[in-house]
Amino acid sequence: xxxxxxxxxxxxxxARKPVDRIGLxxxxxxxxxxxxxxxxxxxxxxxxxxxxxxDLQMMWAFNTAARHDMAPEIIxxxxxxxxxxxxxxxxxxxxxxxxxxxxxxxxxxxxxxxxEEHIKPFLTADRARxxxxxxxxxxxxxxxxNRFFVWAGSGVFELMPPxxxxxxxxxxxxxxxxWVKDMVNTYARxxxxxxxxxxxxxxxxxxxxxxxxxxxxxxxxxxxAMYREMIQPGHFATMxxxxxxxxxxxxxxxxxxxxxxxxxxxxxxxxxQVIEVKAGMDLLQxxxxxxxxxxxxxxxxxxxxxxxxxSAIDRELTEKIPIVKGNYGYALHSDHSIPDQVSYExxxxxxxxxxxxxxxx
Amino acid sequence: xSDMEIVDRIAMCVERGKVDKNAPYPPDMKxxxxxxxxxxxxxxxxxxxxxxxxxxxxxxxxVVGKKFSKNEVFVPDLLMAAKAMNAGMEQLKPAFDSGAAKxxxxxxxxxxxxxxxxxxxxxxxxxxxxxxxxxxDLGVDTPPEKxxxxxxxxxxxxxxxxxxxxxxxxxMDKTVKLIREKVPATIVCVGGAPLTQEFCxxxxxxxxxxxxxxxxxxxxxxxxxx
Numbered sequence: 001x002x003x004x005x006x007x008x009x010x011x012x013x014x015a016r017k018p019v020d021r022i023g024l025x026x027x028x029x030x031x032x033x034x035x036x037x038x039x040x041x042x043x044x045x046x047x048x049x050x051x052x053x054x055d056l057q058m059m060w061a062f063n064t065a066a067r068h069d070m071a072p073e074i075i076x077x078x079x080x081x082x083x084x085x086x087x088x089x090x091x092x093x094x095x096x097x098x099x100x101x102x103x104x105x106x107x108x109x110x111x112x113x114x115x116e117e118h119i120k121p122f123l124t125a126d127r128a129r130x131x132x133x134x135x136x137x138x139x140x141x142x143x144x145x146n147r148f149f150v151w152a153g154s155g156v157f158e159l160m161p162p163x164x165x166x167x168x169x170x171x172x173x174x175x176x177x178x179w180v181k182d183m184v185n186t187y188a189r190x191x192x193x194x195x196x197x198x199x200x201x202x203x204x205x206x207x208x209x210x211x212x213x214x215x216x217x218x219x220x221x222x223x224x225a226m227y228r229e230m231i232q233p234g235h236f237a238t239m240x241x242x243x244x245x246x247x248x249x250x251x252x253x254x255x256x257x258x259x260x261x262x263x264x265x266x267x268x269x270x271x272x273q274v275i276e277v278k279a280g281m282d283l284l285q286x287x288x289x290x291x292x293x294x295x296x297x298x299x300x301x302x303x304x305x306x307x308x309x310x311s312a313i314d315r316e317l318t319e320k321i322p323i324v325k326g327n328y329g330y331a332l333h334s335d336h337s338i339p340d341q342v343s344y345e346x347x348x349x350x351x352x353x354x355x356x357x358x359x360x361x
Numbered sequence: 362x363s364d365m366e367i368v369d370r371i372a373m374c375v376e377r378g379k380v381d382k383n384a385p386y387p388p389d390m391k392x393x394x395x396x397x398x399x400x401x402x403x404x405x406x407x408x409x410x411x412x413x414x415x416x417x418x419x420x421x422x423x424v425v426g427k428k429f430s431k432n433e434v435f436v437p438d439l440l441m442a443a444k445a446m447n448a449g450m451e452q453l454k455p456a457f458d459s460g461a462a463k464x465x466x467x468x469x470x471x472x473x474x475x476x477x478x479x480x481x482x483x484x485x486x487x488x489x490x491x492x493x494x495x496x497x498d499l500g501v502d503t504p505p506e507k508x509x510x511x512x513x514x515x516x517x518x519x520x521x522x523x524x525x526x527x528x529x530x531x532x533m534d535k536t537v538k539l540i541r542e543k544v545p546a547t548i549v550c551v552g553g554a555p556l557t558q559e560f561c562x563x564x565x566x567x568x569x570x571x572x573x574x575x576x577x578x579x580x581x582x583x584x585x586x587x
Contacts, residue, residue, distance in 0.1 A: 093477060095475065221435065222436065278557075
């Protein structure tokens with residue numbers, strides 16, 4: 001088969017149709033990019049898509065905070081951390097020196113009453129929530145480079161913890177499921193309304209990518225029954241919208257979410273990303289169970305890259321790639337993000353060997 | 362109700378997450394007494410607080426913990442059970458203050474330096490409290506020196522270290538080294554998404570478990586049964 005463009009390749013991979021090779025994409029911790037830049041492998045501001053030859057390019061275009069026009073207010077700042085209150089009224093602590101997700105210190109919203117007073121009335125499809133320029137520019141660049149262009153953003157589940165925190169949300173799933181359903185439906189509606197504005201004015205992307213961290217070690221946050229009752233209706237709404245526009249859907253989830261996969265497929269998921277091995281996810285088992293109707297991106301244990309041992313990297317790739325490329329529905333990606341313990345040379349080897357194994361004769 | 366019926370009822374209410382009479386959850390127990398009322402009744406009736414604690418509250422949490430390990434219940438259920446347990450522990454506070462009720466021991470827990478995640482740590486804290494441990498929660502982003510300072514204030518305490526990220530689990534090594542240097546006999550437990558038994562062994566920690574129940578069972582075996 002002649003060489004395909006990234007756009008052609010990813011389009012086929014998401015539909016499990018023949019391709020020249022498996023796809024390629026990756027996420028990196030900021031500290032990793034800083035290290036590789038210090039070492040001279042990268043230059044500040046350079047395109048990682050260009051440098052590594054990624055098949056895909058994404059753009060986060062929406063601001064979904066209740067007070068989207070509010071800059072985070074600094075409450076306290078030390079040499080190492082900064083404590084802020086954001087547009088959802090959430091108090092978050094972030095590290096200044098290195099890259100990590102923020103500590104959830106407090107939330108204005110702890111229950112349905114807080115949601116109805118402080119958040120829901122403000123979640124209107126205001127044009128000011130949309131980064132039109134960024135979307136237009138990224139879409140144009142992806143088209144010029146023949147990359148598969150995805151709109152990326154938080155899904156209906158991932159939009160709730162920034163408002164009320166995981167514990168209040170999960171308690172709400174038990175004590176007040178109608179509240180959680182209302183949040184899910186409201187965010188689904190907001191997402192679709194904003195997409196409608198953006199896509200009608202700027203054109204469609206090639207696909208949608210929803211970030212939905214629904215699991216942790218060895219278990220999802222909720223039971224499959226709770227997923228179907230409270231979250232899946234929002235997934236049906238947003239993914240049906242995608243399908244009405246002819247767009248395939250990639251869903252990212254950290255953690256162990258295998259029990260939720262059948263429900264996600266029912267809702268319209270075409271590809272599961274990131275398949276976190278250390279949380280218990282098993283790419284080969286998922287391929288055996290769902291490979292005829294689901295594509296995959298990730299599932300390669302990033303811990304084998306830590307020691308920068310090429311033979312360990314080789315083992316991980318050799319055990320998985322020849323199998324999961326079977327249905328043409330696979331894109332090379334680590335099982336989370338590349339941390340700064342990984343040398344540039346090791347990552348390069350991971351890509352080169354992975355694509356070598358993933359090339360179809 | 363007999364004493365046994367009351368403690369069985371307390372255990373069942375903990376398992377189902379029935380906090381008190383006014384709590385609407387679970388819907389099929391609306392209007393019934395919850396852990397708060399039943400614990401108060403048991404103590405007012407002269408029942409030994411340790412029996413209420415072990416046969417009622419802890420028994421209920423133990424059932425939930427085991428079901429959680431087997432993916433028969435999920436985090437929302439666990440959180441509600443912990444809330445119900447806490448309602449009972451509030452009633453038992455005077456008994457703990459007077460020494461009539463006793464904890465199994467003290468457990469110092471925190472997320473290691475550089476890591477701001479707390480969900481996993483909080484679940485372990487709740488489960489340990491439910492298993493009868495006094496838990497001192499140092500929060501997130503905890504430097505090794507802070508664990509040591511708390512350990513020196515609580516001799517014989519067990520230390521639990523949590524990390525969610527591959528980038529921060531290396532800081533567990535520093536904490537374990539400091540504790541081994543200053544208070545070598547301390548039992549150190551580790552947990553978190555990126556951890557493995559191999560990593561636990563490598564850094565010289567005593568125990569790793571993939572879920573809270575595993576740590577509870579390890580401590581029961583190691584400390585409470587000796």
